[in-house]
Amino acid sequence: MRTSLSERLLDLLVSVFLWGFRILIVAAILIGTIASIRAGKYSSDQWIGFVVLGISQGSIYALIALGYTMVYGILRMINFAHGEIFMSGAFSAYFLATWLNNTGFIDRNPVLGLLIPILFAMIMSASIAMLVERIAYRPLREAPRLVPLISAIGASFFLQYTFRGLFGPGVYAYPSIKALDGQWNVFGFGILKVQIIVAVAAAVMMGILYSIVQYTKIGKAMRAVSEDKDTAALMGIDVNQIIVTTFAVGAAMAGAAGVLYSLIYRQVFFLMGFTPGIKAFTAAVLGGIGNIPGAMVGGLVLGIFESIGPSLFLEGLGITRPYQLKDVIAYTMLVMILLFRPSGILGERLTKKKA
Amino acid sequence: MKKENFLWNAIKTGLLGGTIAIFICLVGMTEIFSKRDVIEKVITLGQFVLLVTMAAMGFIAARRTSDLFGGNRPVLNLTAGLIAGLVTGLILALFVFIGYKVNLRAVFLNASPPLYNLLTFGKGQGNIWPLPLIGVGGGLIGAAFLLIPAMYRGPLTRALIFTFFMALFSGLFRVVMINQKGGVAKAAKYLFGQTGLTWEGTLIFFFTVLIIAFLWNYRGKEVQARISRLPKRGQLSLRILVFIIILYIAIMLPTVSGPFIAQVIVTVTLFILMGLGLNITLGFAGLLDLGFVAFYAIGAYTVGLLTSYGPFGLQHVSFWVAVPIAVLVAMSFGAILGLPVLGVRGDYLAIATLGFGEIVRLLAGSDFLAKYFGGPQGIIGIQKPCIGTLAAFVRVDVPRACNGIELGTVQTIYYVAIVSALLIAFVAWRLRESRLGRAWMAIREDEDVAEALGVNLIQTKLLAYMLGAAFAGLGGAIFATLIGSIFATSMQLLVSINVVALIVVGGMGSIPGVIVGAIALIGLPELLREVSEFRFLFYGVTLIIMMIARPEGLWPSQATRRELHHADAENVSAESMV
Numbered sequence: 001m002r003t004s005l006s007e008r009l010l011d012l013l014v015s016v017f018l019w020g021f022r023i024l025i026v027a028a029i030l031i032g033t034i035a036s037i038r039a040g041k042y043s044s045d046q047w048i049g050f051v052v053l054g055i056s057q058g059s060i061y062a063l064i065a066l067g068y069t070m071v072y073g074i075l076r077m078i079n080f081a082h083g084e085i086f087m088s089g090a091f092s093a094y095f096l097a098t099w100l101n102n103t104g105f106i107d108r109n110p111v112l113g114l115l116i117p118i119l120f121a122m123i124m125s126a127s128i129a130m131l132v133e134r135i136a137y138r139p140l141r142e143a144p145r146l147v148p149l150i151s152a153i154g155a156s157f158f159l160q161y162t163f164r165g166l167f168g169p170g171v172y173a174y175p176s177i178k179a180l181d182g183q184w185n186v187f188g189f190g191i192l193k194v195q196i197i198v199a200v201a202a203a204v205m206m207g208i209l210y211s212i213v214q215y216t217k218i219g220k221a222m223r224a225v226s227e228d229k230d231t232a233a234l235m236g237i238d239v240n241q242i243i244v245t246t247f248a249v250g251a252a253m254a255g256a257a258g259v260l261y262s263l264i265y266r267q268v269f270f271l272m273g274f275t276p277g278i279k280a281f282t283a284a285v286l287g288g289i290g291n292i293p294g295a296m297v298g299g300l301v302l303g304i305f306e307s308i309g310p311s312l313f314l315e316g317l318g319i320t321r322p323y324q325l326k327d328v329i330a331y332t333m334l335v336m337i338l339l340f341r342p343s344g345i346l347g348e349r350l351t352k353k354k355a
Numbered sequence: 356m357k358k359e360n361f362l363w364n365a366i367k368t369g370l371l372g373g374t375i376a377i378f379i380c381l382v383g384m385t386e387i388f389s390k391r392d393v394i395e396k397v398i399t400l401g402q403f404v405l406l407v408t409m410a411a412m413g414f415i416a417a418r419r420t421s422d423l424f425g426g427n428r429p430v431l432n433l434t435a436g437l438i439a440g441l442v443t444g445l446i447l448a449l450f451v452f453i454g455y456k457v458n459l460r461a462v463f464l465n466a467s468p469p470l471y472n473l474l475t476f477g478k479g480q481g482n483i484w485p486l487p488l489i490g491v492g493g494g495l496i497g498a499a500f501l502l503i504p505a506m507y508r509g510p511l512t513r514a515l516i517f518t519f520f521m522a523l524f525s526g527l528f529r530v531v532m533i534n535q536k537g538g539v540a541k542a543a544k545y546l547f548g549q550t551g552l553t554w555e556g557t558l559i560f561f562f563t564v565l566i567i568a569f570l571w572n573y574r575g576k577e578v579q580a581r582i583s584r585l586p587k588r589g590q591l592s593l594r595i596l597v598f599i600i601i602l603y604i605a606i607m608l609p610t611v612s613g614p615f616i617a618q619v620i621v622t623v624t625l626f627i628l629m630g631l632g633l634n635i636t637l638g639f640a641g642l643l644d645l646g647f648v649a650f651y652a653i654g655a656y657t658v659g660l661l662t663s664y665g666p667f668g669l670q671h672v673s674f675w676v677a678v679p680i681a682v683l684v685a686m687s688f689g690a691i692l693g694l695p696v697l698g699v700r701g702d703y704l705a706i707a708t709l710g711f712g713e714i715v716r717l718l719a720g721s722d723f724l725a726k727y728f729g730g731p732q733g734i735i736g737i738q739k740p741c742i743g744t745l746a747a748f749v750r751v752d753v754p755r756a757c758n759g760i761e762l763g764t765v766q767t768i769y770y771v772a773i774v775s776a777l778l779i780a781f782v783a784w785r786l787r788e789s790r791l792g793r794a795w796m797a798i799r800e801d802e803d804v805a806e807a808l809g810v811n812l813i814q815t816k817l818l819a820y821m822l823g824a825a826f827a828g829l830g831g832a833i834f835a836t837l838i839g840s841i842f843a844t845s846m847q848l849l850v851s852i853n854v855v856a857l858i859v860v861g862g863m864g865s866i867p868g869v870i871v872g873a874i875a876l877i878g879l880p881e882l883l884r885e886v887s888e889f890r891f892l893f894y895g896v897t898l899i900i901m902m903i904a905r906p907e908g909l910w911p912s913q914a915t916r917r918e919l920h921h922a923d924a925e926n927v928s929a930e931s932m933v
Contacts, residue, residue: 007811007814010811010813010814011813013694014694014695014813017691017694017695018694018695021695077702078702078705078706095461095462099461135899136899136902136903139903140902140903143902143906145702146641146643146702147902147906148902149643149702149705150643150855150859150898150902151898151899151902151903153852153855153898154856154894154895154896154897154898154899154902155895155899156895157852157891157892157894157895157898158892158895158896158899159895160891160895161889161891161892161895162378162382162892165381165382165383165384165465165889165892166381166382166463166464166465167462167463167464168464274848278706278709278710278713281706282710285703285706319723321721321722321723322723324717324720324721324722324723325717325718325721325723327713327717328713328714328717328718328721331710331711331713331714331717332710332714334706334707334710335695335696335707335710335711335714338696338699338703338706338707338710339695339696339698339699339707342699342703
């Protein structure tokens with residue numbers, strides 16, 4: 001097929017532009033990193049601190065990302081309201097934990113004081129997600145792609161401002177668990193207990209989810225539905241029920257993530273879901289959307305990048321107060337991945353397996 | 356079997372109604388809406404909303420009953436409505452009863468004594484029995500509404516809705532009419548009370564509209580037929596006449612209404628401007644751009660940097676020079692950002708552009724770039740437009756000096772916005788009818804087919820994206836001038852969502868739809884302080900409901916309308932393939 005000169009010129013322009021963009025970003029990261037390391041402003045203790053914070057943060061992103069990835073795998077839709085499901089988990093846990101704290105239960109039983117709110121948050125998040133699915137998504141299952149996305153944006157706003165109406169616009173402080181204050185000494189490095197607990201809890205949750213998907217009958221059905229809905233229905237799988245289950249399981253993970261997030265940052269408010277939601281989506285795309293291990297890897301990579309990025313390469317570039325641009329790193333990563341490798345880190349393997 | 360279903364249906368509807376009613380109470384609507392009356396001294400907006408919920412439940416229960424029995428059975432319909440209303444009322448009563456025993460306020464902010472006070476009509480704890488009774492009444496009204504023959508139901512609905520709108524905006528009309536003095540002012544006092552309609556006013560509005568709507572039912576077709584029988588020339592001149600009348604109203608509006616309403620209208624006009632821009636990207640070409648606010652910000656900051664006499668102003672050119680530059684800058688940013696992203700698939704594009712929008716906002720507000728963009732302090736002291744000597748059209752040397760007419764007030768900025776909006780509506784309209792417009796729609800319907808038919812995807816998409824960006828830039832430029840200062844915090848994602856929502860509500864790809872959407876989503880909440888509290892809640896509900904019930908919007912474009920009404924069967928199969 002012959003194309004006109006102007007079209008070829010435009011194509012050339014686009015690819016030159018894209019390559020320039022890639023080179024620019026890589027160069028910026030390299031120059032910044034070298035400059036920062038030369039300056040030697042941070043001790044190795046501090047670097048370890050950044051990495052551990054990144055891991056615990058990243059494992060939270062990974063937990064949320066699971067919901068995005070599973071829903072996308074089955075329905076090929078971006079569940080824009082997932083961040084709000086995360087927020088609703090945090091809110092429900094906050095109220096339960098505050099009550100438990102006032103009765104002194106958390107001080108007596110720190111382990112249960114941690115687990116019960118998590119469980120409660122998972123249940124609440126799952127029920128809200130099922131409700132959202134029923135009302136806002138199910139009627140639109142056969143509609144063109146943009147339609148459910150817009151409906152999901154609507155659901156997201158509805159949830160945010162419902163919570164604002166119900167609980168007010170203020171910021172609530174999640175009660176502190178005394179047993180989690182302080183540091184543990186790991187290989188000679190002092191690491192905050194909360195961060196370790198959060199990372200471990202998230203890892204356990206992901207392990208549970210992974211084994212559900214891989215080894216149970218429901219998990220098998222989920223995989224079948226995400227592979228091919230119609231064939232799965234012919235095999236006697238109740239597709240509707242599997243879709244609802246997927247939403248519920250993904251939401252339960254997000255609810256748990258909401259509690260873990262409030263353990264680290266101690267702030268619960270109605271807009272808290274937006275930024276982690278977008279970042280978790282970034283993590284899901286980073287790992288290859290529709291791919292469960294991918295979401296976990298993506299979350300960790302994003303968390304660590306975001307945590308060390310400001311001090312590692314932004315500061316080296318001479319940027320003042322680089323932590324203000326922490327979110328810019330995540331968003332830039334999001335755009336870059338969507339541009340250059342929309343299949344994500346582990347995406348290729350999935351398509352090969354499918355083919 | 357049927358009998359069981361019948362009962363269960365009605366109760367289920369009632370349970371749903373009860374949940375909705377409690378939700379309305381807990382979210383705080385009841386309390387805030389109670390400050391405004393629908394009919395003065397008779398019913399407040401808060402009570403009205405609950406009553407409408409009950410009536411709606413009665414209506415739904417009655418309709419379900421009709422579905423069940425395959426036709427209307429008046430007695431059964433009314434019973435179903437009664438039961439549904441009763442259950443709704445009982446649940447609400449139960450809520451109040453529990454509320455008095457248990458302190459729900461520890462969790463729910465609005466479960467406070469004032470709310471219970473409202474629900475028990477100020478009589479306290481024991482007085483919960485009116486709620487179920489009102490429920491019964493409401494449910495019966497709803498069910499009865501179903502039984503009214505369609506011929507009467509249409510005019511009745513219109514009259515009710517119109518009266519309700521008059522009640523909502525009664526404060527506004529009152530102020531405007533009282534400013535006129537004389538007979539008009541007297542009429543205002545007769546029709547509108549301090550917080551709502553007077554009951555005389557209610558009756559007058561209701562029956563006037565009822566009669567007109569009724570007559571239209573009989574005679575409307577004749578009038579329409581007579582218009583369509585007119586020669587083409589005559590139809591055109593009729594259209595021009597309507598247009599001139601609307602234009603006259605638009606020109607006179609701010610002089611009559613006073614600064615507050617003028618401010619609201621300017622905001623609406625700004626959003627119409629941006630809506631028309633995004634309508635090209637989203638409505639014509641089908642590209643969902645959630646980072647629209649980025650171009651708005653770029654336009655605003657360009658004007659700020661070029662005209663500000665504050666510390667960050669680079670130049671002191673006049674508004675008239677700065678705006679075209681701002682549009683060009685926004686457009687070229689559209690090209691730069693668009694080039695890479697446009698290869699990305701539909702829903703990914705939405706997220707990628709969202710990322711762009713947030714990056715722009717964060718960078719503009721950061722300390723890193725504070726020496727150029729003012730960081731969190733923003734840019735202040737933006738020059739107002741000035742119509743005067745030729746030199747003043749180009750450059751303003753002395754800040755705030757204007758040897759002619761300074762367009763400084765809201766009312767005058769209004770004209771700038773209106774003229775821009777008209778200009779852009781014209782451009783958008785011509786673009787849609789052009790070859791490029793058809794290419795956009797082809798892409799929207801099916802990229803692969805469009806490409807096969809010789810549409811250059813990248814070029815066409817890029818043009819849509821750039822033009823959308825240019826319009827957003829213009830909106831930002833006017834916004835910056837209007838406010839006189841720019842802050843990064845006003846460049847929120849919410850602006851983009853606002854624009855998307857108004858396009859969706861108005862009808863994607865429809866130019867009058869943008870105007871309707873902007874008035875409904877931006878204008879109404881601005882005018883009603885009580886409602887603006889729940890604005891985004893309504894947005895959310897509206898987006899979902901529109902997507903489910905009326906994806907073509909309130910005022911769909913001709914093409915969409917045709918598509919949805921003539922090719923329904925084909926459409927379904929085509930969509931399920933996507």
